[in-house]
Amino acid sequence: MKLLASYWRLAAWIFALTLSAGASAQLAPGKDYQLINPPQPTHSGTKVEVIEFFYYGCPACNSLEPHLKNWLKKKPADVEFRRAPAAFDESWRPLTAAYHAFDTMGLVEKLHYDIFSAIHNQRPPLEIKGLLRDPKPLFDWVAKQGVDRQKFVDVFNSFGVQTRTNRSIEMPGNYQVTATPTLVVDGKYLTTPAMVGNYERFLQVLDQVIAMARKERAAKK
Numbered sequence: 001m002k003l004l005a006s007y008w009r010l011a012a013w014i015f016a017l018t019l020s021a022g023a024s025a026q027l028a029p030g031k032d033y034q035l036i037n038p039p040q041p042t043h044s045g046t047k048v049e050v051i052e053f054f055y056y057g058c059p060a061c062n063s064l065e066p067h068l069k070n071w072l073k074k075k076p077a078d079v080e081f082r083r084a085p086a087a088f089d090e091s092w093r094p095l096t097a098a099y100h101a102f103d104t105m106g107l108v109e110k111l112h113y114d115i116f117s118a119i120h121n122q123r124p125p126l127e128i129k130g131l132l133r134d135p136k137p138l139f140d141w142v143a144k145q146g147v148d149r150q151k152f153v154d155v156f157n158s159f160g161v162q163t164r165t166n167r168s169i170e171m172p173g174n175y176q177v178t179a180t181p182t183l184v185v186d187g188k189y190l191t192t193p194a195m196v197g198n199y200e201r202f203l204q205v206l207d208q209v210i211a212m213a214r215k216e217r218a219a220k221k
Helices: 002-023 059-073 090-104 108-120 136-144 149-156 159-174 199-220
Strands: 048-054 079-085 182-185 189-191
Touching (some): 048 059, 048 199, 059 108, 059 199, 079 090, 079 159, 090 136, 090 149, 090 159
Antiparallel strands (some): 048 182
């Protein structure tokens, strides 16, 4: 019995060691991440920049959000994270403009996760197919969240928000982003959950890519 117990302790130790080695294994270019060529300029100063390209109507983005939210709670201090709503199609424009309106009004923390839930998790869901023709359901939903409806409408339709929305149509192409969700690290590395296989490992890969970017920055000093 003692021999059997020792065997199982050894097996458990080897299994844990294997998991640890797998988590810190060398990343494979083209499999775990892609290089962006040419690299894009960063706007994070001395910090490593992480950009999330997302779309509120994207089911995969909705699935990633809880994992990403937990990651953000323990994000390294030398990492600057920012969101970039993507618009690959004109029909994506209203929800992209919605994010920029939230950001302009200081409502991202209040509404970002809730609008994902309203679209993907609630029944009946917030209907988004006809928003380009008639954004009224979006405005109604925002008003139900306690936001001044007319103020939101004015900001949503403002020149500033529409200019930022136009930029969201152009920006993914500059970073060679072809799908959502996609995360870009320091303007040079691109990775997606679809490339990696699952959300847990995806965030492990993200941490490793950040470490690569951090090392590159240190080498340039």
